[in-house]
Amino acid sequence: MQLTINLHGTTALILGRADATRRAVRRYTTQGATVCTATTPGDANATMLDGVALVVPVDDGQPGWVPILTMCQRLEILVAPEPAATPGGRVTLVGGGPGPTDLLSVRAVAALRDADVVLYGCLGPQDLGLLAPGARMVDVGKLPGHHKIAQADIEELLVAGALAGESEVRLKGGNPYVFGRGGEEVAACAKAGVPVSVVPGLSSAIALPAAAGIPVNHRGVSHMFTVVSGHAPLTDSELDHLAGLGGTIVLLMGIGTLPHLAAGLRRAGMRIDMPVAVVERGHRAGQRTTRSSLGSIERAAAACSNPAVVIIGAVVSVNSPDELEQFESLATMAVNS
Ligand code: SAH
Numbered sequence: 001m002q003l004t005i006n007l008h009g010t011t012a013l014i015l016g017r018a019d020a021t022r023r024a025v026r027r028y029t030t031q032g033a034t035v036c037t038a039t040t041p042g043d044a045n046a047t048m049l050d051g052v053a054l055v056v057p058v059d060d061g062q063p064g065w066v067p068i069l070t071m072c073q074r075l076e077i078l079v080a081p082e083p084a085a086t087p088g089g090r091v092t093l094v095g096g097g098p099g100p101t102d103l104l105s106v107r108a109v110a111a112l113r114d115a116d117v118v119l120y121g122c123l124g125p126q127d128l129g130l131l132a133p134g135a136r137m138v139d140v141g142k143l144p145g146h147h148k149i150a151q152a153d154i155e156e157l158l159v160a161g162a163l164a165g166e167s168e169v170r171l172k173g174g175n176p177y178v179f180g181r182g183g184e185e186v187a188a189c190a191k192a193g194v195p196v197s198v199v200p201g202l203s204s205a206i207a208l209p210a211a212a213g214i215p216v217n218h219r220g221v222s223h224m225f226t227v228v229s230g231h232a233p234l235t236d237s238e239l240d241h242l243a244g245l246g247g248t249i250v251l252l253m254g255i256g257t258l259p260h261l262a263a264g265l266r267r268a269g270m271r272i273d274m275p276v277a278v279v280e281r282g283h284r285a286g287q288r289t290t291r292s293s294l295g296s297i298e299r300a301a302a303a304c305s306n307p308a309v310v311i312i313g314a315v316v317s318v319n320s321p322d323e324l325e326q327f328e329s330l331a332t333m334a335v336n337s
Helices: 018-030 066-075 106-113 151-163 182-191 204-211 236-245 258-267 297-303 321-336
Strands: 011-015 034-038 054-059 090-095 117-120 136-139 167-172 196-199 225-229 248-252 275-280 288-293 308-312
Touching (some): 018 054, 054 066, 090 106, 090 151, 117 151, 151 167, 204 275, 236 258, 248 258, 288 297
Parallel strands (some): 011 054, 090 167, 090 196, 117 167
Antiparallel strands (some): 248 308
16 A cells, blocks of 8 residues: 655654665655654564554565554554565666656556656656655756756766666656657666666657647548657758658657748748648647648747647648538538438
8 A cells, every 4th residue: 555645743664674665765754754664573662653653564575573563453553564665776768758647658657656766857747746756856857958967967877876776767758769868878777787678658749749639640631750850950851851751740849940941841842831730838738739831830930939849741730620610511411411
């Protein structure tokens, strides 16, 4: 049982070996309890229960806790057993999706719950106090142009923590391998001999168009989509190929380079009335969609800011209010005929 309650002013006694109880000790301390511990059954006695409101036996495999738990029962002290913390010394890259907690995967939630340390950024879920109540939080957030902590230092932190026996979670917005530098962090761990795994997440490249009602593909409209980073401008040859594909283009980190991309696609022959949408702050308060066309997107997007995803392609108008009206009238005609 894992309790998440305000324990200010209470004393909790945690039973079990230090490696097994480390997560429970941190969590109850974070929740405001005064924590005392008994690491072996031999340490536990009746006087330890004086003033204790809660006893947490952690299942560390040691027999012999029964006498103290029986005393708790007699004294009507609340007992909240829990499993041992998973062995540390490893790194898990977790894809946090676009923000809302209920868009995290079950595996991501479990990894956060088991973490000793969470290194997080500015994208992805923000409800970390609830998701990882037993973890130390390290903000390594990067905003465009503002690198709080350099990438090499993040990798060093991950490796050092894991080598010290901690379970480190590197929480990223969206999917760790989609413009997330996840590959570099996995390589750094592998090089240092640290066990590392990756929990995929829902990428903004797919979740953000959906949040604005835009399907990245649509039968008869587009049968491919290309995800492009706007971090650096594309070359002329890349722009030619992109325009030539004829599918949907999804641009991430692209507000700064959007004028260059739009001009390049026009030069490469893409029609100027190609629909374009900019979705800002998707799945968050203040989500906004700006719809325009390739010919005038620079002006329309001048007031847009990061984080934003840009979608270029005929799919943008598939579910536009006009189109929906058309579908509706077709459906009504079908029903009436
Ligand atoms: N790994 C992430 C992408 C990291 S690059 C993923 O798979 O989603 C960062 C870019 O993602 C931002 O510049 C923006 O283009 C996009 N992005 C992520 N979350 C977003 C959100 N909530 N709203 C709008 N854009 C977002």
